[in-house]
Each structure stands twice: as C-alpha cells, then as structure tokens.
Amino acid sequence: MVNGGLHEVDVPVGTTLADALRDVLGLTGTKIACGEGHCGACTVQLDGVPVLSCITLVHTVGEREVTTIEGLREHPLVQAFVEADATQCGFCTPGQIVSAAALLAATPRPGHDEIVHAMSGNLCRCGTYPKIERAIEAVAAENRGG
C-alpha cells in the first residue's frame, strides 16, 4: 500500500524502497541524498513509523502501508513549513515533513527536546532547522487548540 493505493511492483531482488517509489511509481517527492542511510532525505513512513527508504529493501515491505510526501500533501505541516520559511533549497524538505508528521502523530505536542530527538536524523545543509522547529511548533499549537 502506498499512500492509500495498492501497488504491486516487479523489480529485481535488492531494489530499495526509495528506487521503487521513484523509478517504478514515479513518486519523486522522496529524495535520495546519500543512498546509505546517513541523511534522512529519503524518509518515508511504514505503518506510521519513519524509515529510511534508501536502505529498506522493497520486498521487505509486504502489505505494510507506505506513506510518502505525496501522501502528506494536505498535512498541515506542509503549509506550516511554507509559512515558517522552513524550506530553502528544499531537497531535504520532504524527508523533514515525513519525519515531523510521524513525530506529531505520536506526540501531538512535542517539547524542544522531543523535536530535536525526532528530527536529528534529518540533515539540512541549508540550515533550516530553526524554522523547521517553528513549523512543527505551529502545528503543535493547533493541536493544542491554540
């Protein structure tokens, strides 16, 4: 399942989830920046849990639900990222939003330390971290009903 739709992919054993999403399904919102599990750009959710799709083999996904940035386009974080100016070059941004969405789903009102902990696997070379925190806090404040 990808973003609520059922897909069957026929690819060589050893194909990563990231490649399957990008090359077979054309979901290029998921970025690859290192391809070896070090940067978080390729983050997607598997049953709501953030994973690095560049080091996840597609055949291990099975029936689980994959959520990519394409499945989160209506998430309030997207607008919050824009409003907080949390995207510069934007290459890390989809991965950041996927991670942040998983954080907010598990912890609707995260504190600073929880944000840092959850987001530390997502590198941003442009240095948007302060703005990302602001975006997450803005959505968290809505969760608070404030």
Add this chain to the structure above:
Amino acid sequence: MARLIRTEKEVEGRYTEQWVVVEEDVLEQWPEGPLQTVGRPATRVDGLARARGEARYTQDLRLPGMLHAAVLRSPHARARVTRLDLEPAMAMAGIRGVIGPSDLEPLTNEPNYEGEAVAAVAADTVAQARAAVEAIDVEWEVLEPLLDAEQALAQKSFVTNPRDYERGDVERGLAEADAVVEAEYRTQSVLHNALETHQSACEWEGDTLVVYTSTQFLWGVRDEVAKAFQLPKDKVRVICRFMGGGFGAKGSAGDYTMIAAELAKRTGRPVHCRLDRREENVNSGNRNPTIQKLRLGARSDGTLTAIDAEYECLLGWDGWLPPTAGPAQMLYACENVRTVERGVRLNTPPMDAFRAPGFVEGTFGLECALDELAAKLDLDPLEVRRRNHADHDPMDERPFSAKELMECYRRAEPHWERRHEVRARSEGPVQRGVGLATQLWYGGGGPPSYAWVRLGGDGTVTVVTAMQDIGTGTRTAMAQIAAEELGIPLERVTVELGDTAHGPYAVVSGGSSTTPSMGPAVRSAAADVGRQLIEIAAQRFETEERVLRLENGKIVSDLGGSWAIEDITGLLEDGQILGNGARGPNPTGMRVLTFGIQVAEVAVDMETGEVVVERIYAVHDVGRVINPLGAESQIEGGIIQAIGHTLSEKRLLDPQTGKVLTRTLDSYKLPTFADVPEIVAELVDKPDAHLTNLGSKGLGEPPIVPTAAAIVNAIRDATGADVREIPVDRETMLRALAEAREREKRGAPAAV
C-alpha cells in the same frame, strides 16, 4: 541610452576588467524602510512546490529512453594508467556506450588526484553502469603523491603565481607597536555536501544540446559546454528550475556534464550522470585548507600599527587563489599592511568556491589575532574594532558606497554586554564566555544582467529571466520587486527562470550577487511596463501622462479619479505589455562591500573539551532588505554552516596515500538539529544610496564569515585558552587548555 563602459567586475573577490553595455539607471531609489511588498516578510513563492515534493530537481528527471552513466575514477592520488581495456565493460548487459581518455577532454590516464575521471559508461540502469565500471580492466602505476605543504612550498609547486600586497612599512609599524601578536592559524578543508549531488542529464535535439543540470550558473555551463563541443553558444540550452544546494561548488559544468553530453552524443539517447555521495565528497570541490602566519601590532590605545600576513592556501591540484588576505587588507584602517597569498598545488582534489571563499579563512585568523592583541593590551575587543574602523577603503582611499558597520557595532553592544552575566553562569567544569568578530565581504553584484516583465490581459505579471534560484529565495525576491514597482499584490506575480532558452542573461548565483544584480534589472523591466501602461492609460482616458501614476494596483490621476490596471489590460485581450530591464552600472570610484558583526556565547567543558555554542547574535549591513523572512533564514543557514566548520567538519586525508577518508555523511560531521543554538538575526536595512535603483546587496555569504572567529574568541573568554585552528574538536580544545595551563604555570598572564 545604452552606454559602453569598461568596468571592474567582481565575483567571489575575483576582479576582472571587462566591457559591458549598460543601460543608464533612470529610476530613483525607493524610500527607506518597509514598502508595500519590498521590505516585508514574504513566504516563498515556490515554497509549496518544494514542501509538497512537487518541485522537479535534476535528480528527478525521467526523460524517455534515458541512460545512466557511471564513472571510473582514480583510486590513487597520483598514478599512471598502464593498461586500460574497456572491452569487458562493453560486453556487459545493458551497456550502451563506453568512453576513455582518448574520447573526451576531462578523462585522463594520468590522474593527479584521487577521483579524477578516467573512463565512463552509459547503461540502461545505474546498477548496470556501476557493474560495467567495475569490469573495466585497468592497471595503475602508483606514483608518489605530493601531499606535504612544506615540501610543495620548497618545490614552488603553485597553481597560480603568489599574490603580494603591501602598503606602508610593516616592520616600522611593528617597531612602533606597544604589543605584538605573532601566531600561526590553521583552517581545514571543508566539504560542501549540498544534499543534491552534482549531476547533469544531457540530450541532443538535432544540433542543439540540452543540458539539465544542478547549477548555480546556467550561462557559465552553457559557455563551457559550447566551447568543449565546439557549438555556437545558443546551440546549448541549459535548464535548472529547482536545485538542491550548491554553496559555491556548482559554478561550472564539471566532468559529469561533459561525460553525459559525450555519451548522449554517442548513444543518441539522453544520459544522466549523477555523482553519488562518496564521489561528491572526493571530487566536487572543497574549501581549501590554509596555514596563516600573522603578525599584528598595536599601540597601547589599540590602534593597529601593522598587519603582516602570509597565507598558504592548499588548493589541491587545481582551482584558483581565493582572496584570503581580503580581510587583512580591507577590514581595518591600518597604515602598514603586507600580505602574501600562495596557492599551493598538491595531489589532492581541487578546491572550489565555498560560501565566502578566502574571507571565511582570512577572517578567522585576523579576528582571533586581534582579540589576542586586545587581551595583551587589556582593551575591550569591541572598542579595538571601533578604534580601527576604516572610514574609506584602506587599499586605495576610495569611499565606500555605504558602510553601516558602526551601526552594527552599536546594535551589538547590548549583546556584548551580556558577557558578564554569561560568564557568571559558569559552574563546575563548564565555563562560559562571549566573543565577537567583524564581517566584511563583497556582495555588490554588477552588470550584465537582464530581465523581462510581461503584463497580460488579465492583469497578471510574469517576470522572465534565465537566472537560477539555488534555494536562497531569489524567485520570491524578484516577485516582490516587480509587485512593488507595479503596485500590485505579490500573488499576481509569477517568476519564470531556470532556462537559457527562456529569458535573457543572468549572473551567477554566487558571490552574493544574485539579488543586487538581478533585482535592479527586474525593477527596471517592471518600470518599463509601468511606463507603457501609463502611456496607454493617458490615451484611453484622454489625459496627460504626467498627471498619471501607478499606486496600489491602480492608475491614479493627480486631477482626481483612478482606474484599475485591468481597465487598461482588459482592452488588450490577448495582447501583452512587454517590459525590458537591465542592471545599471556600479558606482564609479567607490568600493561596494557588506559588513556586520556576530557575538557568540559558548560553554566549554574543561574536562571533556566539549564546546557548545549557546547563542549567536548577528547583525549585518547589506543595504536594503527585500524579504526580511528569507533574509533571516539566510543568516541562520550561514551561521549553522559556520558552526559546522568551527566545531565538527573536517575532510580527513590519509597522510600516506592522499585518499579522502571522510566520504560519507556518517564520517563527515555536518551540523544536525541538535547543534543549533539560539540565533538572533538583525539587519540594518538601510539602502545603499549609491548602488543601483534598489540599494540592495547580497546576503548569501556575509553570515558565514565571522562566526568561527566569534566562537573561538568566546572560547578564549571562557577558558583563557588560545585556539588557533578549526575545527575545535575535543582533542584540539583539550590541547589548547593544556597549553593555557602550562603558560599559567610559567607565570605568563592568561588572557584577560
């Protein structure tokens, strides 16, 4: 009227004289302060596209029939290929093309640094291409690499001729000094690590070569590729609509573009050549290491009497000599200055521009030495900087077009005052301190740069220019400028950029030049549309042009009455009003620079050597600010990158083989979410009255310039230890602390 002038052109501190045709700037600058749109925070016009994952980067291209390239790169720092058999690669599944050193210029069989390209293949898939590269039969004769700076200096192994500069007499200046600091500073090699790696996809359309590439300079790539393939320039079309970061390293075409173009030519199919992260960290440029020998002298009141500086810039095999001595030459009104810059050639990968090349390194040494001098004289470091303020360019007495550094100092004062309270918060092994450092950099931009603006029948406005937005928010800034000039809301403006076939020439996005070069061109194009609109309105409403003006999306008559812009454009149906704009000249006889100061607060664990940056205050003078929100992001981003090179980032080389050891984002330590301090960013936001119709300078680079020195000066304030190299990892910190203790034992006074 178009005017032909000979002008000085500066990019990243590299000056050249050239002819340019400029349009005289006829527009008066807007008044100071926030206007309708300009000067007010704007969210990025392309923010949603990026955040929703819809923005198409070069990496996301899927051209029909596209092949993928992989490159055989030298695993040795210096070697000779004694045998190269490409046959086994050609025989493999999915392989469509193979090229070697005799086929293409950047391929070589005598590599002089690790990662230099030797051969390349194109295949149906990336995996097939990689496997084929493995299958190439190659034998190397490994040669002794030149890796040692001392040895290279002795052999006079230089990339370019050393650069000398002198004013006054430094020996006399040093003799007149009441205190002298003589010290050696070192900076490391830093890797850019933009998240989108260097890459291009090339496709031939008849006799035209289309290059999709992740670049900071569409037109530079066009010229390089045209030359390499002997094509008329406009037979090369370069496209980059979204790019995933460059920081200086994506200013030229690169071997990957040439390889993709050649393989596309041979296979008749589009070819994508993308560096992987490990290639990126070996082979796509770096900030060159420096060794800086400084002597600074000052009188007891802090007046500098001499700056003597020698810089060994370890460029690697190739590259250019960055203006490392720039801060020593220009920052202070010192009469006696001598600098030498040497660009040392080694068998290591070539440097490339990295966000304020030269000035980051040069400012680190100079601003640390100045603080050491202030400590010796028992003077307030901020006061010493004020005392040596240069009222005009100390190199040639030229006036500055504008300089608000004193205002920056004034604004920094309360943040500097916090030092007493910060120090008092030291407890146990954790010592706290505050440090500051001044920033100086170019950022004035220049001609030639052009823009077109079109106003459609429905009243929407499109800015068209073949510039690039490398993530700095220039699309948004250009839209704001057009909206302001025409008095319409930002939402009505679209910016089309990123394609040399669609729009006029635009500058490189480097050297903090995009906004100051492109902004005035966009404004003058919008003003051209405005003029035509008024001409048409005057005829339509049978009045005189001189009583009409544009205001808040309306044409307003001094005689009373106003009409919506649509009342005019509506007459046009499919007709359009087209405006042309060009960047005017820079002010003659003036030096255009950016200025600022940063104040850092740190906590140092005296037992473990851990340094934590707790707060940075930054104030910069870049003339008029177009978008305060985007500007704040630029400052934060620059500071965070600087925290990386100050505390954790360092390219490591194997000292025997010259191979890069830090190839992954695991071994090379970029700043993460957890490394970010509180950042307070301010801008003076006063238009440079002499610079263009905007008075704006670039902000891409200034924020990264002074941070390392401010942090290291804060470390001295906290601990009394003189750190003279970056990055300040724990080992470096503990060594500096041990030295400080030694010095104290010997009875020499520790820093104040």
